[in-house]
Amino acid sequence: MKAAEVRNRFxxxxxxxxxxxxxxxxxxxxxxxxxxxxxGMVQFVPYYSGDIDPPWVRATSVQKCVRTIDIEEVGKTxxxxxxxxxxxxxxxxxxxxEEAIAMAWELSTSPVEEGGFGLxxxxxxxxxxxxxxxAYDLWHHKIGVPKERIQRRGMEDNLWSMxxxxxxxxxxxxxxxxxxxxxxxxxxxxDEDRYMEFWNLVFMTSIRGPGxxxxxxxxxxxxxxxxxxxxxGVERMATLLxxxxxxxxxxxxxxxxxxxxxxxxxxxxxxxxxxxxxxxxTDVQFRVIxxxxxxxxxxxxxxxxxxxxxxxxxxxxxxxRAIRAARLVGITGPVFPELLPISRDAMSPSYPELDTDYDxxxxxxxxxxxxFLRTLSSGTTIxxxxxxxxxxxxxxxxxxxxxxxxxxxxxxxxxxVEIAAEHGxxxxxxxxxxxMTEQRQRAKDDARARKxxxxxxxxYRDFGPTQFVGYESLEADAKVLGxxxxxxLVRVATPGEIVEVVLDRTSFYAESGxxxxxxxxxxxxxxxxxxxxxxxxxxxxxxxxxQVESGELTAGLAARTLVDPEWRLAARQAHSGTHVVHAAxxxxxxxxxxxxxxxxxxxxxxLDFAWSRALDGLDLxxxxxxxxxxxxxxxxxxxxxxTLGRARELGALALFxxxxxxxxxxxxxxxGAWSRELCGGTHVEHTSQIGxxxxxxxxxxxxxxxxxxxxxxxxxxxxxxNERSLVSNLSSLLKVSxxxxxxxxxxxxxxxxxxxxxxxxIRSARLAAEASALVDCAExxxxxxxxxxxxxxxxxxxxxxxxxxxxxxxITDAPxxxxxxxxxxGQITCVCAVNKPGVKAGLSAASLLERFAAATGGRGGGSAxxxxxxxxxxxxxxxxxxxxxxxxxxxMPH
Ligand code: SER
Numbered sequence: 001m002k003a004a005e006v007r008n009r010f011x012x013x014x015x016x017x018x019x020x021x022x023x024x025x026x027x028x029x030x031x032x033x034x035x036x037x038x039x040g041m042v043q044f045v046p047y048y049s050g051d052i053d054p055p056w057v058r059a060t061s062v063q064k065c066v067r068t069i070d071i072e073e074v075g076k077t078x079x080x081x082x083x084x085x086x087x088x089x090x091x092x093x094x095x096x097x098e099e100a101i102a103m104a105w106e107l108s109t110s111p112v113e114e115g116g117f118g119l120x121x122x123x124x125x126x127x128x129x130x131x132x133x134x135a136y137d138l139w140h141h142k143i144g145v146p147k148e149r150i151q152r153r154g155m156e157d158n159l160w161s162m163x164x165x166x167x168x169x170x171x172x173x174x175x176x177x178x179x180x181x182x183x184x185x186x187x188x189x190x191d192e193d194r195y196m197e198f199w200n201l202v203f204m205t206s207i208r209g210p211g212x213x214x215x216x217x218x219x220x221x222x223x224x225x226x227x228x229x230x231x232x233g234v235e236r237m238a239t240l241l242x243x244x245x246x247x248x249x250x251x252x253x254x255x256x257x258x259x260x261x262x263x264x265x266x267x268x269x270x271x272x273x274x275x276x277x278x279x280x281x282t283d284v285q286f287r288v289i290x291x292x293x294x295x296x297x298x299x300x301x302x303x304x305x306x307x308x309x310x311x312x313x314x315x316x317x318x319x320x321r322a323i324r325a326a327r328l329v330g331i332t333g334p335v336f337p338e339l340l341p342i343s344r345d346a347m348s349p350s351y352p353e354l355d356t357d358y359d360x361x362x363x364x365x366x367x368x369x370x371x372f373l374r375t376l377s378s379g380t381t382i383x384x385x386x387x388x389x390x391x392x393x394x395x396x397x398x399x400x401x402x403x404x405x406x407x408x409x410x411x412x413x414x415x416x417v418e419i420a421a422e423h424g425x426x427x428x429x430x431x432x433x434x435x436m437t438e439q440r441q442r443a444k445d446d447a448r449a450r451k452x453x454x455x456x457x458x459x460y461r462d463f464g465p466t467q468f469v470g471y472e473s474l475e476a477d478a479k480v481l482g483x484x485x486x487x488x489l490v491r492v493a494t495p496g497e498i499v500e501v502v503l504d505r506t507s508f509y510a511e512s513g514x515x516x517x518x519x520x521x522x523x524x525x526x527x528x529x530x531x532x533x534x535x536x537x538x539x540x541x542x543x544x545x546x547q548v549e550s551g552e553l554t555a556g557l558a559a560r561t562l563v564d565p566e567w568r569l570a571a572r573q574a575h576s577g578t579h580v581v582h583a584a585x586x587x588x589x590x591x592x593x594x595x596x597x598x599x600x601x602x603x604x605x606x607l608d609f610a611w612s613r614a615l616d617g618l619d620l621x622x623x624x625x626x627x628x629x630x631x632x633x634x635x636x637x638x639x640x641x642x643t644l645g646r647a648r649e650l651g652a653l654a655l656f657x658x659x660x661x662x663x664x665x666x667x668x669x670x671x672g673a674w675s676r677e678l679c680g681g682t683h684v685e686h687t688s689q690i691g692x693x694x695x696x697x698x699x700x701x702x703x704x705x706x707x708x709x710x711x712x713x714x715x716x717x718x719x720x721x722n723e724r725s726l727v728s729n730l731s732s733l734l735k736v737s738x739x740x741x742x743x744x745x746x747x748x749x750x751x752x753x754x755x756x757x758x759x760x761x762i763r764s765a766r767l768a769a770e771a772s773a774l775v776d777c778a779e780x781x782x783x784x785x786x787x788x789x790x791x792x793x794x795x796x797x798x799x800x801x802x803x804x805x806x807x808x809x810x811i812t813d814a815p816x817x818x819x820x821x822x823x824x825x826g827q828i829t830c831v832c833a834v835n836k837p838g839v840k841a842g843l844s845a846a847s848l849l850e851r852f853a854a855a856t857g858g859r860g861g862g863s864a865x866x867x868x869x870x871x872x873x874x875x876x877x878x879x880x881x882x883x884x885x886x887x888x889x890x891x892m893p894h
Contacts, residue, residue, distance in 0.1 A: 020060070581708060585708070631690050794823070
C-alpha cells in the first residue's frame with residue numbers, strides 16, 4: 001500500500017466517525033517554542049489548554065513533521081526519519097480512551113479490502129502508562145488483547161508532552177511485531193526495531209510544569225476537559241504494509257536511495273541494524289541521503305531558506321549531512337540536481353505545490369549546495385595545512401583545529417576525521433567535543449537571556465482574544481484587563497514604569513506580517529500611557545508595552561486607545577509600498593521571484609525574495625519604474641474576506657510559514673489581479689497615496705535569497721535629496737561637474753594604486769638595506785650564522801617575510817638562521833628562515849619558530865626553510881632570541 005493510500009485510509013476512517021478534515025499547517029509554524037512542527041497536535045494546542053474554543057469537536061489531519069533530535073540515528077535504526085507525516089485524530093472534550101482505542105484498533109486490524117490496514121491482531125502489542133489501569137483494562141477486556149502482550153511503561157515512554165510546560169497526558173502506543181528476523185522476543189520493552197511503534201494514542205488530561213528530561217517534571221494542573229491526540233506514523237505504517245525493512249525503502253523515499261546508488265560506485269545491500277560491517281556503514285549513508293534529501297525538499301517547499309540560525313540552520317545541517325553522506329559513498333559533484341527532482345516526483349502526488357514551485361525550491365537547494373561545495377574545498381585547504389603541521393609536530397590533529405573548521409567553515413567533524421585518517425592521523429575528538437559543549441552552553445545561555453523577557457507564556461493564557469478595531473478606526477474605547485510586569489500580573493503601575501497592558505479592544509496594530517506595531521498613547525481618565533510596542537503574545541491576544549507618563553494604571557479602568565495618525569499613515573504607505581514592489585518585482589523578474597519575508601515601518605520597506613543572483617542596475621531600475629508606474633495609475637486598494645480555497649483559486653500570494661484560517665482569510669488587492677496577497681496589514685486606499693517609491697539596492701541574505709530595500713513617501717524624497725547633496729558635495733570637492741565625477745574618481749583611484757605600489761617598493765628596499773646592514777651582527781654558533789633582530793615597528797608581515805628569506809639566502813658560505821620580528825599594535829610578527837646549507841645541516845625554521853613561540857607565548861608554524869608566527873609577549877622577545885640560538889647550538893654538530 002502506497003504511503004498516500006495510508007493517508008487516505010486514515011482520513012476516511014475518521015471522517016466516517018464524524019471528524020472534520022483539518023489541513024496540516026506549514027512546517028515553520030508560528031510558535032515561540034518550536035522551530036518547526038514536530039507533531040500532529042501542534043496546531044491544536046490552544047484548544048487543549050482551553051485558550052480558544054475549538055471550531056470542531058472532532059478533527060483529523062495529516063501533518064508534515066520534522067524532528068532532528070534523533071538525527072544521528074537516521075539510517076542506523078529502521079524507523080527514524082527527520083521528515084515524516086503524522087496522521088492523527090483529535091478531539092476536545094468529546095470521546096475519550098474507550099472510543100479512541102476502539103477506533104485505532106478497528107482501522108489497524110480491519111481487512112485491506114474493507115478499507116483498513118489489515119494488520120494481524122495477534123502481532124499488535126499495546127503499551128500503557130504504568131498507572132493507567134483504565135487503558136490496560138480496555139485493551140484486555142474490551143479489545144481482547146492477552147495480558148502478556150500489554151506492557152506497562154514509565155513516564156519516559158508513556159507520559160506524552162511537548163517537552164515544555166503545557167498540555168500532557170498518559171499515552172498508549174501500538175507496536176507491531178515484525179518477526180524474529182528483526183530482533184529479540186519480548187515486546188517493545190526488549191526491542192523497538194523488531195516491535196515497531198506505529199501509533200501513539202495520547203489521553204490529554206493534564207498540564208505539566210517545567211523540567212529538563214522526559215521524566216523530571218511535575219503535573220501542575222488539569223486541563224478544562226479530557227482530550228484525545230493521536231499520531232500514526234504514515235511512513236512506519238507504509239513500511240509495515242509494503243513489507244520493506246525500513247522507512248528509507250518505502251515508495252516515497254526509495255527512489256532517491258536507488259538513484260544515489262546509481263551515481264555511486266557502491267551498492268546498497270539493505271543490511272540489518274545489528275550489522276557493523278563496512279557495507280553496513282555504506283547502507284547507512286544511502287539511507288541518510290534518502291531521508292535528508294526529502295526533508296530538505298519539504299523544508300524549502302514550505303519556505304525555509306538555509307541559514308546559520310534557527311530554522312535556516314535545521315535545513316542547512318540536513319543538506320550538509322546529505323552532501324557529506326553522498327561524498328562518503330563516493331559520489332563527487334553536486335547531488336541535489338540529481339536527487340531533488342526524484343524526491344519531488346515521489347512526493348508531489350500528495351503535495352502538488354512541490355511541482356508548481358519547483359523552480360524556486362531548486363534554485364535555493366542548488367545554490368546552497370554550490371556554496372557548501374566551495375566551503376568544502378576551502379576547508380580542505382585549511383585542513384591540509386593542519387595535517388601537514390601535525391605530521392611535522394607529531395601527535396594527533398588538535399581538537400581546536402577541528403573545532404575551528406567546524407565552527408568557521410561549516411566543515412563536519414566526521415569529514416575532518418575521515419580526511420585525517422587518509423593521512424594516517426587521528427583527531428583529538430575529546431577536545432573537539434569539549435569545545436562544542438562549551439559553545440552549546442554559550443548558545444543556550446544566550447537563548448535563555450533573550451527569552452527571559454517573557455518566555456513564560458502562562459500569564460497570558462488567562463486572557464481571551466483582543467478585539468482589533470484598528471482597520472476601521474484609529475481610536476477605541478476599551479477596558480484594562482490586566483497589567484503585567486516581568487511576566488507577572490501586578491496591581492498597579494506608576495509614572496516612569498514600563499509594563500505590559502492587556503485590553504479587551506484596541507486600535508493598535510500589533511506587529512505582524514512584516515508591519516511594525518503602531519505608536520501612540522492610551523488614555524485612562526487622567527492617566528496617560530505611551531505605547532512603545534504592541535505584540536501578539538498569543539494568537540489573537542494583543543499585549544501593549546507601555547510607559548506610564550502620568551497617573552496610575554490599574555486593571556479594570558476604562559481606557560481610550562489613540563494611534564498616532566501620522567505614524568499610521570506612513571505605516572500604511574510602507575506596507576502598501578511593499579506589495580507594489582513585490583508585484584513590480586514579479587513583473588520584471590518573473591513569477592519565481594516570490595517574497596519570503598518582509599519588514600516595513602513608516603518610510604522604509606524591505607522585501608526578501610527567492611532569487612539566486614544580484615540584480616543588475618537595469619533590473620533594479622525596471623522594478624522601481626514599474627512600481628512608480630503603478631502609483632501613477634492610482635490603482636484602487638481593496639480588502640476582501642474569503643475562504644482560503646477561493647483565495648488560492650484567485651492566485652492570491654500567501655507568505656510561507658504563515659498559518660491561515662481556512663474559513664476566512666483577508667485578501668488585499670491592488671488593481672484587481674495586479675497585486676493580490678493574503679495580508680492582515682493596514683493599507684492605503686489608492687496606490688497614489690504611497691507618494692513615491694525609491695529602491696536603495698539589493699543584497700544577499702543567504703543562498704538563493706535576495707533582499708530589496710527602499711523608501712516610500714516623504715522618506716523617499718529625503719533619500720533622493722541626500723543623494724543629490726552627496727553628488728553636489730563631491731562635485732565641489734573634486735571641482736568637476738556631476739557628469740564628470742565618475743571619470744575623475746576612477747582616475748584618482750588609479751593614481752592612488754600606482755602610488756601605493758611605488759610605496760611598497762620603496763619600503764621593502766629600505767627594509768632590505770637595513771637588514772643587509774645587520775648581517776654583520778650575526779653571531780656564529782658552532783659554525784652556523786645566527787641573526788635574530790627586532791626590525792622597526794609596523795612592518796607588513798609580507799615584507800618581513802620577504803626580507804627574512806632574502807637575508808637568510810644572501811648568506812651562502814655557511815648554514816644560516818635569520819629570525820626577524822616587528823611589532824604592530826603591541827603584537828609580535830615574526831618570521832624565521834633557514835638557508836639551504838642550514839636545512840642540510842638539520843636546522844628547521846618550523847622548529848626554531850616553535851621554540852621562539854614557546855618562549856614568547858605566541859604561535860606559528862611553517863616548513864624547514866621558512867616559518868611564520870605571531871602573538872606572544874613583546875617583553876620576552878630577547879628570551880625568544882636566546883631560545884633560538886640555544887636550539888641552533890643543540891642542533892649543530894659540536
Ligand atoms: N502527540 C503525540 C505524538 O506526537 C500523538 O500525536 O506522538
